[in-house]
Amino acid sequence: MTATVAKAEDGTDTPYALSHLDALESEAVHIFREVAGEFERPVILFSGGKDSIVMLHLALKAFAPAPVPFSLLHVDTGHNFPEVLEYRDRVVAAHGLRLHVASVQDYIDRGVLRERPDGTRNPLQTVPLTEKIQSEKFDAVFGGGRRDEEKARAKERVFSLRDEFSQWDPRRQRPELWNLYNGRHAAGEHVRVFPLSNWTELDVWQYIAREGIELPEIYFAHEREVFARDGMWLTAGEWGGPKAGETVEKRLVRYRTVGDMSCTGAVDSDAVTLEQVITEIAASRLTERGATRADDKMSEAAMEDRKREGYF
Amino acid sequence: MSTITTEELSATTLLRFATAGSVDDGKSTLVGRLLHDSKSVLTDQLEAVQRVSADRGQDGPDLALLTDGLRAEREQGITIDVAYRYFATPRRRFILADTPGHVQYTRNMVTGASTAELTVILVDARNGVVEQTRRHAAIAALLRVPHVVLAVNKMDLVEYKETVFAAIAEEFTAYASELGVPEITAIPISALAGDNVVDPSANMDWYGGPTFLEHLESVPVAHDLSHCHARLPVQYVIRPQSADLPDYRGYAGQIAAGSFRVGDPVTVLPSGSTTKISGIDLLGKPVRIAWTTQSVTILLEDDIDVSRGDLIVPSKDAPATTQDIEATVCHVADAPLTVGHRVLLKHGTRTVKAIVKDIPSRLTLDDLSLHPHPGQLVANDIGRVKIRTAEPLPVDSYADSRRTGSFILIDPADGTTLTAGMVGESFAAPEPVKDASDEDGWDF
Numbered sequence: 001m002t003a004t005v006a007k008a009e010d011g012t013d014t015p016y017a018l019s020h021l022d023a024l025e026s027e028a029v030h031i032f033r034e035v036a037g038e039f040e041r042p043v044i045l046f047s048g049g050k051d052s053i054v055m056l057h058l059a060l061k062a063f064a065p066a067p068v069p070f071s072l073l074h075v076d077t078g079h080n081f082p083e084v085l086e087y088r089d090r091v092v093a094a095h096g097l098r099l100h101v102a103s104v105q106d107y108i109d110r111g112v113l114r115e116r117p118d119g120t121r122n123p124l125q126t127v128p129l130t131e132k133i134q135s136e137k138f139d140a141v142f143g144g145g146r147r148d149e150e151k152a153r154a155k156e157r158v159f160s161l162r163d164e165f166s167q168w169d170p171r172r173q174r175p176e177l178w179n180l181y182n183g184r185h186a187a188g189e190h191v192r193v194f195p196l197s198n199w200t201e202l203d204v205w206q207y208i209a210r211e212g213i214e215l216p217e218i219y220f221a222h223e224r225e226v227f228a229r230d231g232m233w234l235t236a237g238e239w240g241g242p243k244a245g246e247t248v249e250k251r252l253v254r255y256r257t258v259g260d261m262s263c264t265g266a267v268d269s270d271a272v273t274l275e276q277v278i279t280e281i282a283a284s285r286l287t288e289r290g291a292t293r294a295d296d297k298m299s300e301a302a303m304e305d306r307k308r309e310g311y312f
Numbered sequence: 313m314s315t316i317t318t319e320e321l322s323a324t325t326l327l328r329f330a331t332a333g334s335v336d337d338g339k340s341t342l343v344g345r346l347l348h349d350s351k352s353v354l355t356d357q358l359e360a361v362q363r364v365s366a367d368r369g370q371d372g373p374d375l376a377l378l379t380d381g382l383r384a385e386r387e388q389g390i391t392i393d394v395a396y397r398y399f400a401t402p403r404r405r406f407i408l409a410d411t412p413g414h415v416q417y418t419r420n421m422v423t424g425a426s427t428a429e430l431t432v433i434l435v436d437a438r439n440g441v442v443e444q445t446r447r448h449a450a451i452a453a454l455l456r457v458p459h460v461v462l463a464v465n466k467m468d469l470v471e472y473k474e475t476v477f478a479a480i481a482e483e484f485t486a487y488a489s490e491l492g493v494p495e496i497t498a499i500p501i502s503a504l505a506g507d508n509v510v511d512p513s514a515n516m517d518w519y520g521g522p523t524f525l526e527h528l529e530s531v532p533v534a535h536d537l538s539h540c541h542a543r544l545p546v547q548y549v550i551r552p553q554s555a556d557l558p559d560y561r562g563y564a565g566q567i568a569a570g571s572f573r574v575g576d577p578v579t580v581l582p583s584g585s586t587t588k589i590s591g592i593d594l595l596g597k598p599v600r601i602a603w604t605t606q607s608v609t610i611l612l613e614d615d616i617d618v619s620r621g622d623l624i625v626p627s628k629d630a631p632a633t634t635q636d637i638e639a640t641v642c643h644v645a646d647a648p649l650t651v652g653h654r655v656l657l658k659h660g661t662r663t664v665k666a667i668v669k670d671i672p673s674r675l676t677l678d679d680l681s682l683h684p685h686p687g688q689l690v691a692n693d694i695g696r697v698k699i700r701t702a703e704p705l706p707v708d709s710y711a712d713s714r715r716t717g718s719f720i721l722i723d724p725a726d727g728t729t730l731t732a733g734m735v736g737e738s739f740a741a742p743e744p745v746k747d748a749s750d751e752d753g754w755d756f
Contacts, residue, residue, distance in 0.1 A: 026607040036547075151395075184726075
């Protein structure tokens with residue numbers, strides 16, 4: 001038995017099927033609207049990276065013509081790419097949004113957090129993030145995490161309950177049935193919400209191309225002063241690189257992810273348009289994290305361990 | 313696999329499917345091969361697996377490490393929970409709900425199958441249809457997954473014999489059809505050797521059907537809207553209240569079934585108010601028609617009271633509202649569900665108080681017989697339940713609509729998701745309720 005395909009209104013054979021991007025978009029919008037309907041104080045984690053940019057774009061569409069009913073939260077490591085901060089501030093102003101900033105540098109300056117010997121600040125984000133969630137009483141926190149990024153994330157729910165310490169317990173997750181998301185939580189707990197759960201890196205890029213979404217320039221090939229460390233091209237800067245023995249050279253590179261400068265690597269690339277970026281990713285034999293993230297290589301369960309502690 | 317062009321990428325559709333398999337039937341191998349052959353296992357992931365396997369003194373890469381993502385899973389060599397995996401071919405993108413095959417599988421399979429349009433049931437060709445296969449078929453029927461694939465695996469171990477495959481396919485098809493599974497496709501494969509998974513097998517030239525992947529790529533995902541009752545659960549009311557849009561009032565939601573057109577006379581439930589659709593916004597741009605799974609905003613001609621939790625339906629095709637729901641449920645929580653249990657029931661976008669009035673029967677998945685008045689349902693049990701809700705709900709039969717015929721029960725104390733519910737008659741031909749004498753044999 002085969003399902004009959006309904007005719008479209010114009011009499012052509014176009015079935016009532018959605019393209020994969022339309023299906024993912026519709027699902028993500030549904031998730032944004034569920035949160036708006038069920039939570040008191042949601043916030044969108046916004047780093048200025050492509051995933052959070054797509055999240056914001058989806059939120060804008062979900063509530064159009066009304067404004068997005070959420071504020072944004074940036075966990076500022078203090079080692080940001082200047083182009084990304086500029087982009088962040090421009091977007092916030094353009095849409096009349098409110099931006100909260102949780103600053104790792106503040107915590108280090110106050111002596112609450114200590115700089116790691118390797119200079120990597122990504123793992124230091126957890127404390128400022130979770131304290132900000134508590135102090136602002138956010139009850140739903142949107143993250144741009146995708147299940148295709150990493151095998152611990154493949155186990156993540158769309159609505160992921162976190163306890164009062166923001167901890168993730170993979171063994172106590174709620175089953176997610178149909179599209180009936182369960183956002184119940186006790187006072188002090190919150191729910192991490194991942195509207196891009198079912199998207200892949202390629203989906204994100206295709207969607208950016210289709211929707212004509214502007215990105216920070218570091219996503220496209222440009223000449224940059226970089227040096228090699230642990231098989232990655234890192235940007236030279238005040239954050240602590242290069243060290244003795246590491247030499248700076250000028251290369252044509254671009255970034256596949258945006259994060260802390262100390263652990264986010266660039267890849268050799270001459271892709272200057274979205275089309276070229278998509279072609280490059282479709283042909284790549286490396287995952288974006290494997291190619292560009294030092295922090296995920298620390299141990300076999302690095303991501304899981306950080307997520308348990310409250311990382312996004 | 314050749315490089316995918318950008319044009320090909322944007323023309324693809326999305327298929328959500330789930331696997332069901334018991335331990336040792338080769339599910340991991342099949343998933344591993346699909347991921348591997350579709351370029352979804354990338355070099356750095358494979359290197360990580362090879363590194364860990366070598367550290368443990370294993371000869372070759374242990375592909376289970378690709379899918380078992382959690383520390384405890386790797387330590388114990390088991391899969392704890394549903395994981396979602398992604399891969400793509402030039403023709404389609406896939407979301408695979410990879411469900412574990414260990415003993416406590418029913419709730420996981422229900423979870424995976426609830427969003428799936430296709431379920432893969434694996435069978436070991438040497439063992440044929442076993443109890444576990446029948447359970448999987450029963451759950452696929454219960455969840456009304458539109459397409460079922462029977463993958464007869466390990467054909468290499470039965471000398472690729474057509475007679476072995478044909479006998480298994482025939483037995484399964486007869487059983488599953490009786491349960492009401494609408495479409496069954498049987499494919500002989502060897503996940504280990506790669507026969508008929510991605511490439512056609514040279515060892516089984518008697519098989520003229522599609523390979524496993526070809527079938528996944530060509531199963532229809534479009535909806536037949538001519539028989540669907542149109543349903544829009546209202547998620548959120550959009551009111552910009554701005555200077556240029558002082559009167560805009562839109563009802564946002566994802567269309568759960570059917571289609572809506574501008575001008576359609578509609579009724580808002582449970583209030584019963586009627587009006588007409590004056591406009592449809594599809595994420596910011598006006599359209600004349602919208603259909604199922606599109607997230608839209610509907611504008612109404614009259615200024616009537618509509619809020620989150622309401623259901624907009626065609627006036628000529630409105631479901632009855634009721635406070636007494638009969639349903640088949642799968643209990644997914646560790647604590648049991650008992651008669652008298654006070655719960656929350658989430659249906660569409662509405663959450664109401666409810667009480668479990670009766671548990672008339674529990675299903676024995678082994679032989680599909682009904683065990684009367686079990687008193688409670690424990691984790692992984694499937695049973696019939698009668699629920700009284702504090703407010704009237706417009707529910708459809710799950711047979712008519714997977715979205716508006718389904719609900720979840722939630723523990724009001726701690727928010728735990730307790731139970732997955734499917735409204736209406738049970739899936740199988742009703743069996744006479746048999747005596748409660750035999751307690752054994754169904755502790756799945």
